[in-house]
Amino acid sequence: MECKQPSECAKLINTKGEKMKKEYCVAILGATGAVGTRMIQQLEKSKVPVGELKLLASKKSAGMVRKVLGRNIAIQEADENSFDAVDIVLASAGGTVSKKLLPAAVNAGAVCIDNSSEWRLHDDVPLVVPEVNADELEKHHGIIGNPNCSTIQMVVALEPIRRAFGVKKIVVSTYQAAGGAGQSAIDELQAETSAYVLREKMHPKILPTKFGAKHYPLAFNLLPQIDAFDENGYTKEELKMIYETKKILCGDKNSSDINVTATCVRVPVMIGHGESVYFETADSELKPPTANDIRELLRKSPGIVIQDDISEQLYPQPLTAEGKTETFVGRIRVDLENPRAFNMWIVADNLLKGAATNAVQIAEELIARELLQ
């Protein structure tokens, strides 16, 4: 299905004098992946008035048909010419594809929301979590970065605290689900689990990274490697958490306003990342906040559900967060020695708020702010 020209897409503009409303031509780049399929679902539930929808993927998926918004849509092979008359691209096809195709999409007049890490740290690419820094969208030049899954859920919880009390230090350890490495990693964990139950041998080929020389089972195991290693000993995933968090919270990926360090670990969970976050609020002459101050602050903050009642054994878990679009926060408690330091536990569906939902929320925000090109 070809997108119509913009003038046609816009023909259903609300004529009652309400806020301008048109229909947009949206392309999903990487439409068959774990994130891409969820982008379609989230788009269907969103406030984005979709006029035409273009599903783009690699050659091997071309021709397959998906039923979306009551329409049967054939998947097309993505190339530089796929973006004529497209208003919004939601991209989740990996860094190589984004590097190659998004400039062509921007040249064709589209605004691209990219889930790969390719453009996130470029100076002229806003890196946006709408609850945190939607204003950054005003500065866009056609590409907007959708942050790393593990970064998104952490900054959603930390930004209200930073605004109210200041945050000077973050130590995060992640518990990341297989789904963060795509549908093939979910399939691999399922196959390994079945092999375990049947007492058969496991044959890992995907994790910890597809491109790495070695593969290890994730079933009943922990893999302290997500993405490739940098020569400084950190994984790229850990560096994403460090630099993206600084860029989102401080406006500068190299900011020294907040010290951030991270250890990222893959755990045998299908969907839903957990994060153990230690943070220190800013020095102040004021009395330090209590755990309850932080709990109540987050309870009224956007996109957050507080699950924090030890008398009820209530705390966030991946199995209860899966399929939800919010960020779940619990186990908020003050350090026993430093009254300005705290620990908390954050869980979100890494494929929804950590990817597809955040991207669609950015699209909604672009429309509300009339920031499409």
Add this chain to the structure above:
Amino acid sequence: MECKQPSECAKLINTKGEKMKKEYCVAILGATGAVGTRMIQQLEKSKVPVGELKLLASKKSAGMVRKVLGRNIAIQEADENSFDAVDIVLASAGGTVSKKLLPAAVNAGAVCIDNSSEWRLHDDVPLVVPEVNADELEKHHGIIGNPNCSTIQMVVALEPIRRAFGVKKIVVSTYQAAGGAGQSAIDELQAETSAYVLREKMHPKILPTKFGAKHYPLAFNLLPQIDAFDENGYTKEELKMIYETKKILCGDKNSSDINVTATCVRVPVMIGHGESVYFETADSELKPPTANDIRELLRKSPGIVIQDDISEQLYPQPLTAEGKTETFVGRIRVDLENPRAFNMWIVADNLLKGAATNAVQIAEELIARELLQ
């Protein structure tokens, strides 16, 4: 099988004038549990010359027979009268049993190495990891605490660093296996896993705690609750890590020499705890250590195996640590902003070094130091 009187147990004393050597009457209290069965295995492989072996458990296991050291030994019900002529008790039957029975064992002349948390923080109870603070054994009054599984593997790795460079702060997040909650939790995770594969409903009854009002599945999930909650918001497991670490590394459970905070999470792994440890070395006029300094220091430290080569994707994993008695350390790297802060990743078999092996090593040390009563 009854233990003989001490004089009989000692009848094989080496008569050649070598270091005094006798055979000891050893009792395993909680002999049928996940730790107890491993205490038996580790005892068989140890340097402890076992004259008689007494297997003690609850009434329901009494009469069952175990083949140990080539002998068939019937399990006896444990009570206050079980310890006549016993030299060493290796106890792993829970806090209630230890509280009730160990004083009777001490009165009967035995030295007790207790794996429960019941006595660990008592002022006159040494809390010992032989690689770290074996000298504390000299002060014992009959009961010696075997530390918490997650504490043991962390202090094995941190003590050489503390000695060489000082440690002033520790932030640890744990990834703890089902096996830490006993064989019934391993069985529950296996049952839940089979149910998942067969698309059946899961029926959790053990985790997160047997005595809690609520139970949640661990399969493909994360449970940020290990043991009961204290009113300060920390779990007892987290408090064990904080106070036991201070007692072992600083000699005082309330020491402010090292700040420690902990978040403990149960993960769907059968055996083998992972730990993400952030630590800050002491302020100094000397140049800070490098990651390589720490790596090489730990490489030559007792009980540690360094698995830390990112070019080979080599790092500790539960599946490769299971069944091993050492503590595995990797992912050692300096904080990118604080040259005196580091992250590392520690894995050990929580039922071996985290419990049974450490207890048997304490017994060996007691014998070597002639510290039995």
